[in-house]
Amino acid sequence: MKNRSLATKLIILILSGTAIIFLAVFTYNYRASTQGMEDEAAENARNLTRATAYKIEVVLHGAEKIPRSLARTIEQHPLVRPELCQLIQVMVGDNPELFGVCVAFQPYAFDLKKYYFAPYASRHDGGIKLEILGSDSYRYFGTDWYQIPQELGRPIWSEPYYDEGGGNIIMSTFSVPFYRKVSGGKKFRGVVTCDISLMWLKDLVAGVKFYQTGYAFLISQNGVFVTHPERGLIMRESIFSIAEAKSDPHLRRLGRDMIRGGEGFVPLLDFVSGKKSRLYYAPLPSLGWTLAVIFPEDELFADARRLSTKLILMALLGLGFLALMIIYISRSIARPLKILAEKTSAIGHGDFSVAVPETGSKEIVHLAHSFNQLGQQLTEYMEKRDFIRDTFGRYVTQEVVKRLLESKDALEMGGEIREVTILMSDLRGFTAITADMKPEAVITFLNRYLGKMIEILLDSRAIIDEIIGDGILAFFGAPEPLEDHPARAVACALQMQIAMEEINALNAADGLPHLEMGVSVNTGEVVVGNIGSERRTKYSVVGSHVNFTARIDSYAVGGQVLISSSTYEQIKDLVEVGEIIQAEMKGVSGVVTIYEVQGLKGPYQLRLKERSETLIPLAQKLPIHLYRIKEKVVTGASGAAWITHLSEIAATVAFEGDLEEWEDVRLHLLDDTGQEIPGKIYAKIISVKPGADNLNEAAVRFTSVSPEIYRFIREVAGGA
């Protein structure tokens, strides 16, 4: 029943239930009606059997009267031979039911000279023949018809026998003993007998019909068949011989009850046809024989069977109709459910706009209504969720948001150690550049830059950890592991640098300052995870490599992409390296090797636009003011200083006083009057060495150049 359809379940349950109820009712009805029929049949069979028995008895009683009265006559009136012989002849002649009449005497009882004396009148060739029976070869004293009434002292019908003539006439003889009075009693003197043909009896019994094939039969006191439709049984077989042949003790018991004058109604297998039958039997008291009526059970119950067949047929039709009804009803229930299931499945796949028709039964309408409401609520909920996700995603990374939304585990605090590639970028001199700008302009200016960078970063599948002002901290390789995170990060950095040109073109068009960006990339093991508290969390990287990346970034001048040696080691086959910088860094022991990337081969095919790096010696030194800067704060100024050599990204500065390597500085060009002309250059001291004229000579690398100065430098450096 587990996975069967509603219709199947209903059909099985309802139909089997109905069938059981029907069967119970049907069985009861059948039992009751067949019992009624059986009772009625028993009643009819009894009536028929008794009526038939009565008819036989009437005839037999009539026949009995003749020898009885003759016996009385002989006892009371001594008859002479002619009288006696004439008397019996007249009797036969007057009574057509009689075949013959005999008066048989004991030895010497009629005539003292005659041992045998038995006149016998019988029908013969249409007349009546008189014989005197008895001879040494026919000692009638030993016959049943003589001996039995003699010994029993009462009249008796003999067992049936075939007539002497050899015909197939079954006869029985009624014998009445007669006596002679003697002192103190009576003495047996002989018997009067009458033979009657039983052919009329055979016809009478054969005429009994019951139902279609029911019939009657007669058995003698010894159980021998006197009449039966099966002729082979007559006068040969007895009910006991059949019981023995069939090894049927039940039939034998029945036979014993029959010959003892019993009466009853019993079921039995018809011993001729073998059919289940019913038998009614009743005695013929005068003969001591038994008349039985037997009829097949199927005929007895034929009406009940016919009715039952009709009932079963009707029940089957009814059950069939019921099945159709159930199918119809269950379909009307199942169809909306099926639609509902399909729509639910659609919802599962994200289609919340689905709606089901609100028709059908009350419950279904209710369900459909609830479902449709669910769809609407889900749509609203998803709209809210999308809004949250989108908004959220602007502040964190879509990838992280997605991860967080998809998995509860992603919200777990804690972290893991993972090798990632960290990318850090910032604009050179941005603070200074924007110091004088209006706030709205700053935001526009910054957003143009950040918008582009964020797009590139996200396209490169970077996780943006933090944006502080113009600075971006991003990493590759977490939370989703990326096998090629070093190459991916470097490619991203190159794309960012390349994009700066586009940004600067836009800025120039808007009259905004020229921007230079430095990017550093470093690969190393960090802790990644949700950092923060339950109330505020961000997916972030923590570790010395983050700081190290920041340090490298501080070495990058505008337009440069610097990578650490750990990144370099992983992509050295792909990377095109320009300058290799040996640097000492705060908090890092030893000399750190930093590689300047100029391009990336392989699938990336990225290359930075070449910048003129060749320092052009200036015909006339450019006087400048040089300010020392620490943490973006001017901490002092050098003495007089001049640019002696210049390129787009670097210069050689001769100066008075001290400067340290890797110190940040700001340069202002001076006009002829010694006034600072607008625009400034931010730079880093790369090396310091003593130069000519007691001046020190510093190699500087520009980190940020004002647009107007940039134009100037390009004229000088490019034009030279």
Place this chain on the structure above:
Amino acid sequence: MTRLLSFSLSLFLLLPPLGFAQEADLKKVSFIPQWQPQSQFAGYYVAYEKGFYRQHNLDVRILRGGPDRPPSELLAQGKADFGTRLLTTGIIKRAQGVKLVNIGQLVQRSALMLVAKKAGGINTPQDINGKKVGLWGGDFQGQPRAFFQKYQLAVKTIPQSATLNLFLRGGVEVASAMWYNEYHLILNAGMNPEELTTFFMADHGLNFPEDGIYCLEDTYKNRPELCRSFVQASIAGWQYAFAHPEEALDIVMKYVNAANVATERVHQKWMLARMQDIILPSGSNLPMGTLQAEAYDPAAQELRKNGLIKKIPPFAEFFVNCLASHEK
């Protein structure tokens, strides 16, 4: 057994020439059983139907037996060559001067019995005292009368007719019966065995052998081979009938129907089974066809005691073992 085996062998070896080639040389003989067709004579009918007589070079005509055709008369008159009789009948006839000889004794155990209804209070021989007892005529009276003497019973004997109706209706309390016939008729008239008390003559020291094959002394003297063949073939018939009872019954019923005898198959089946019990009684290994002097003498003496015979015919004259003589 050796005799049987050699007989069977000779039978097989001689069968083809006797059975077919010498058809014309068959010796015509006639046989009369002592009663109308029934399983009591199954062996003879089977021997005829299965061709055993022909195999023994005999063309046998089986005459219809019955109460009106006593075999001893037919034998004496030369109307039949062979016939069956009770041993007691044979002795009586011989004593009366009819020159009959017994050439094969088949029934070794007496089937004669007295039957009473337990309802009449008869459970032991003593209970029969003073009762009415149905007895058959002459030959059948010897054992019951000896029985009455043995138990010192005074009974009123009533001549018993061909039926048992007198007994069944209560006209007599005790009836005579043959185990293979009347006893079963009583059962098949609705009496149950447990309702009956039976007195087998054989169980009361009165086991007179019954059916045997007889012929005139002259017949045996002149044609001993013929007699031997008839006895051998008859014994073969009996053996076949016991081995194939259903087939034997088919044959018996054929004769029954031809004679229009009022009987039926189950009764004949019972009878055939009982014939086996009395021809081959359990515990006896007497070869079929043999009569022993030890069995002959008590029967003959009982007949003399009852006055049925005056002088006992000598055993050696009465019985000839034609099977044994063949072996010599």
